Amino acid sequence: MKYSGVLKKMTTEFISPVNYYLDMGGDFLNMNQLINKTISIGFVKYQCLACGEDKKIFRQGFCYDCFYKMPQTGDWIMRPELSTAHLDIEDRDLEFEKQAQLQPHVVYLANSSDVKVGVTRKAQIPTRWIDQGAHEAIEIVEVPNRYLAGITEVALKDHVGDKTNWRRMLTNNVKDLNLAEERDKLFAFVPEEAKPYVIENNKETEISFPVEKYPQKIKSLNLDKTQLYQGVLKGIKGQYLIFEDGTVFNVRNWEGYVVEVGV
Incomplete structure (x- = not known):
């Protein structure tokens, strides 16, 4: 057919x-x-x-x-730290940007090829991890807007990667890690503004692919x-x-x- x-x-x-x-x-x-x-x-x-x-x-x-011209492709999509809706400042469409940015976001660790840090809306978990081919993932902080998630990701990128090696992911050349331990190592580097939102006692999510x-x-x-x-x-x-x-x-x-x- x-x-x-x-x-x-x-x-x-x-x-x-x-x-x-x-x-x-x-x-x-x-x-x-x-x-x-x-x-x-x-x-x-x-x-x-x-x-x-x-x-x-x-x-x-x-x-x-x-x-x-689409608000869905503004620079703040790829660089959440550039989000400005919490300041009532428009990039391309303030109403859209408020709806997208002023909602709970999660900064997480995911293991697709190597451990990496990332940002997503809370509503997109675990979809975001699945789309990245992560076989395990864990939340680090849950914050009320995209800007706080962005500055947290920027701070943590100095200590952990933020890219997926898609070739390693697709050949399954990956290692299982204790993500809770990896997360705990990063708590000290979370910006002060985001420290009240740290998640300390959660367990990693495991994902199996067909x-x-x-x-x-x-x-x-x-x-x-x-x-x-x-x-x-x-x-x-x-x-x-x-x-x-x-x-x-x-x-x-x-x-x-x-x-x-x-x-």
């Missing part, structure tokens, strides 16, 4: 292992059920997630024009260069589809691309 739709990141269900669903124009494909089956992915056209036009995607599913076989060598599927691909799906981790021949496809990287999926 053929399914066509604009790519958006897969939705997930936090069970063991994680369940993944791909929205193809109203048809939701349970991707776990496709593991060990041959599927094809073919590029059809572009469809900006904002304006809906067939314009080349620039970043995050948006065309160039929309990327530089992967039958991890690749030894990886090649990334680029829809701009390879507009039709076919392979046997062997697993899913983070937002990556993992195929038998070592090809991996980061669904989130290709948001805004209309594809035809053959099953």
Whole structure:
């Protein structure tokens, strides 16, 4: 069967292992059920997630024009310490920014390839950890706005990494660590403004992914260069589809691309 739709990141269900669903124009494909089956992915056209036009995607599913005007792509998204809604200062759309920034946020440790520090809205836990391919994670602080989370992350980045090595994550070249111990080492470096929000007695969350076989060598599927691909799906981790021949496809990287999926 053929399914066509604009790519958006897969939705997930936090069970063991994680369940993944791909929205193809109203048809939701349970991707776990496709593991060990041959599927094809073919590029059809572009469809900006904002304006809906067939314009080349620039970043995050948006065309160039929309990327530089949408409130969802302000600098504070990638750099939470730049958030200003708590000061009633607008970046692009103050109402949107208040809704997004003035809600509980969590600074956390996640272990996808190495231990890294990150920020997410509380409502996005554990979805954020799943999307990063983390097999374990733990909260450090829970603060009332994005700015406090941002300055905490900046302070902790001097003592722990903030990037995921996606190749190590996808080859499962990872170690299990005691994240509670790793978290405790960082308490001394939490900024004074965030110290009242430290979480001391929680346990790490463990996440299992539906992967039958991890690749030894990886090649990334680029829809701009390879507009039709076919392979046997062997697993899913983070937002990556993992195929038998070592090809991996980061669904989130290709948001805004209309594809035809053959099953």
